[in-house]
Amino acid sequence: MKQRTEKGITLIALVITIIVLLILSSIAVSMLFGENGIITKAQEANFKAEIGKVEEQFKLYLGEKKLQNQKFEQGTLNAGETSLFYNTKDEMETGNIYTVLSDSDKKIVKDFEIIKGEMFFFTQDDKKAQWALEMGMKTNPYEIVDGVLISSDKNLFLLDKATGTITIPERVKEVGEGTFAGLEGVKKIIIPPTCKKINNSAFNGNDTLEEVLILADGDQGVETIGNYAFKDCMKLRIISMPNTVKDLGVGVFGNCRSLENVQLSNHIEVLSSQIFSNCVALKNINIPEGIKEMQGFLFQGATALANISLPASVEIIDNNCFYDATANLENINLNETNQHFIVENGMLLSKSKTQIYVVTKKTIIGNIFTVPNGIEYIGSGVLIPFFNITKVIIPESVNQIDAGFFPGSIEEIEISLNNPNYISINKQILSKDKKILYFCYSKASTITLEEGIEELKGAAVEKCNNASIINFPTTLKRLESQSLKGIYNVKNIKLGRNVEKITGDVFQYNFGVQNIEIDSENPNFIAENAAIYTKDMTKIIAFVNNEATNFQIPEGVNEIKVCAFSCREKLTEVILPQTLKRIETSAFHRCSALPKIEIPNSVEKMDGWGIFDECQNLREIIVDKEYGSLAGSPWGCIFGDRVVKWLR
Numbered sequence: 001m002k003q004r005t006e007k008g009i010t011l012i013a014l015v016i017t018i019i020v021l022l023i024l025s026s027i028a029v030s031m032l033f034g035e036n037g038i039i040t041k042a043q044e045a046n047f048k049a050e051i052g053k054v055e056e057q058f059k060l061y062l063g064e065k066k067l068q069n070q071k072f073e074q075g076t077l078n079a080g081e082t083s084l085f086y087n088t089k090d091e092m093e094t095g096n097i098y099t100v101l102s103d104s105d106k107k108i109v110k111d112f113e114i115i116k117g118e119m120f121f122f123t124q125d126d127k128k129a130q131w132a133l134e135m136g137m138k139t140n141p142y143e144i145v146d147g148v149l150i151s152s153d154k155n156l157f158l159l160d161k162a163t164g165t166i167t168i169p170e171r172v173k174e175v176g177e178g179t180f181a182g183l184e185g186v187k188k189i190i191i192p193p194t195c196k197k198i199n200n201s202a203f204n205g206n207d208t209l210e211e212v213l214i215l216a217d218g219d220q221g222v223e224t225i226g227n228y229a230f231k232d233c234m235k236l237r238i239i240s241m242p243n244t245v246k247d248l249g250v251g252v253f254g255n256c257r258s259l260e261n262v263q264l265s266n267h268i269e270v271l272s273s274q275i276f277s278n279c280v281a282l283k284n285i286n287i288p289e290g291i292k293e294m295q296g297f298l299f300q301g302a303t304a305l306a307n308i309s310l311p312a313s314v315e316i317i318d319n320n321c322f323y324d325a326t327a328n329l330e331n332i333n334l335n336e337t338n339q340h341f342i343v344e345n346g347m348l349l350s351k352s353k354t355q356i357y358v359v360t361k362k363t364i365i366g367n368i369f370t371v372p373n374g375i376e377y378i379g380s381g382v383l384i385p386f387f388n389i390t391k392v393i394i395p396e397s398v399n400q401i402d403a404g405f406f407p408g409s410i411e412e413i414e415i416s417l418n419n420p421n422y423i424s425i426n427k428q429i430l431s432k433d434k435k436i437l438y439f440c441y442s443k444a445s446t447i448t449l450e451e452g453i454e455e456l457k458g459a460a461v462e463k464c465n466n467a468s469i470i471n472f473p474t475t476l477k478r479l480e481s482q483s484l485k486g487i488y489n490v491k492n493i494k495l496g497r498n499v500e501k502i503t504g505d506v507f508q509y510n511f512g513v514q515n516i517e518i519d520s521e522n523p524n525f526i527a528e529n530a531a532i533y534t535k536d537m538t539k540i541i542a543f544v545n546n547e548a549t550n551f552q553i554p555e556g557v558n559e560i561k562v563c564a565f566s567c568r569e570k571l572t573e574v575i576l577p578q579t580l581k582r583i584e585t586s587a588f589h590r591c592s593a594l595p596k597i598e599i600p601n602s603v604e605k606m607d608g609w610g611i612f613d614e615c616q617n618l619r620e621i622i623v624d625k626e627y628g629s630l631a632g633s634p635w636g637c638i639f640g641d642r643v644v645k646w647l648r
Contacts, residue, residue: 121137166186186209291314583603
């Protein structure tokens with residue numbers, strides 16, 4: 001018993017000894033490495049000494065530059081790992097942050113950047129950040145997440161208000177979606193070679209922007225410029241694009257109405273849709289060798305175009321690439337070795353001479369245009385600019401007609417009696433069996449479409465400029481995309497019981513309609529309060545009232561379909577139901593007056609980045625859900641995530 005007791009006492013003593021040693025050890029570790037430990041304090045002292053040295057060198061550099069040239073302005077100094085800029089810098093001078101801080105340890109200098117004449121210390125080390133702050137140094141001034149300069153109010157301070165310049169920090173790999181969209185006072189943007197991508201709408205709507213300088217260092221530089229990145233930059237005149245650029249998104253320079261000349265990168269293969277749409281000052285364009293595809297509406301509305309040069313490499317040109325862009329076009333210069341196209345009689349044709357892509361103004365003589373025999377496809381926008389044309393003659397060879405081919409001045413379309421595909425009746429172009437309406441060009445105030453028509457093609461009634469009433473046939477079954485586009489005086493639409501296909505984009509770019517009626521016996525759709533729903537009222541297809549300023553979607557609706565509210569430009573309020581589960585792409589496209597929208601907790605999916613595309617005044621997207629629980633934010637809103645407010 002005694003022996004057991006002694007053993008127990010010995011064991012307890014051992015445990016106590018171990019505990020004491022652990023406590024002493026912890027104290028020793030704390031004394032060495034704790035917040036006030038010996039080693040930590042030594043590290044702090046050494047770091048602050050280096051920081052002090054960096055500051056002194058910076059002051060000396062500023063002093064030297066001022067002595068060299070009294071016009072030197074500190075606020076113009078920017079320096080990073082690969083670049084050096086200031087207002088009095090000689091064009092031949094090279095340099096970087098290491099030039100400015102030449103006597104400091106490079107391991108320290110690499111964490112510094114000079115922006116707008118101020119030094120900033122970038123670090124993820126909280127201790128070093130605190131020590132730098134104690135030295136009066138500015139730290140981590142911008143929100144950069146995994147190399148992406150994100151859309152936030154904090155990053156708007158990159159704008160130098162005195163000069164109107166934004167200099168992107170060199171540690172930025174991407175400029176985030178909508179980061180600087182709609183920022184007032186921007187005149188010049190400098191993008192360093194370290195930046196690889198400019199995301200969607202990054203600089204959209206900066207209507208004072210004049211110059212963009214995209215820098216490259218050899219093969220290092222921006223590779224991708226996203227959709228609408230510089231759209232609506234009305235004063236942009238100059239853009240320097242290095243050959244590092246490989247991808248240009250949709251509408252990159254759309255509505256840049258002062259852009260006169262562009263030198264494109266020679267590493268781009270596809271010119272996306274709408275890149276130069278409404279660039280009304282663009283007179284000459286040289287498409288570089290290497291471009292293989294030119295997509296739809298690429299030059300839509302670029303009405304000043306006088307000369308186009310196309311390389312041998314171009315293989316695909318969309319039929320409406322030059323939509324309404326050739327009124328002043330004089331010359332098409334096509335590389336003679338191109339295997340896919342030919343220029344003949346002032347027209348750009350496919351090599352087989354079966355399709356017309358472009359017609360120059362010297363081709364148009366008088367008021368009649370005769371489509372050459374052999375042409376099979378007459379595409380969109382070819383004759384749109386030529387308002388002197390009142391008659392078009394179509395040969396028997398044509399087997400595909402796009403309504404957008406014809407100008408608004410058209411009064412007569414003569415189709416060869418031998419054409420096996422089309423007939424013309426009462427100023428309506430129909431399929432031979434009279435079931436499809438391709439184009440109506442009547443100038444009457446009341447238009448009655450032919451009974452027997454089952455389908456309306458895109459823009460079918462767009463040229464009915466004087467119509468206030470359009471009577472649709474009871475046989476109508478299908479309305480294709482944008483088939484009711486462009487009618488301004490028709491206020492009410494009545495559709496019959498046989499309609500089985502209708503989508504929101506049917507009413508896209510329709511700015512006249514205020515109400516819609518659907519036969520009560522229609523088994524597929526129902527219309528209420530100027531909106532079209534599926535018969536069970538669970539999906540809203542389209543809201544058509546162009547004069548409405550507000551609308552409340554009724555409870556029970558669980559889906560907002562594609563383009564449902566597209567182009568309703570007077571809406572300032574849309575209230576979504578608590579039953580809503582899904583919002584499809586482009587649902588609120590071009591609701592340009594909408595300032596705010598609230599997304600209820602019930603929503604499970606928001607499709608596509610373009611839900612709020614071209615919503616120029618949308619400054620608040622309030623989401624009643626957990627942060628990041630809905631993919632795709634900011635869903636095409638040009639102002640990026642800085643306008644998205646998560647409530648949970």
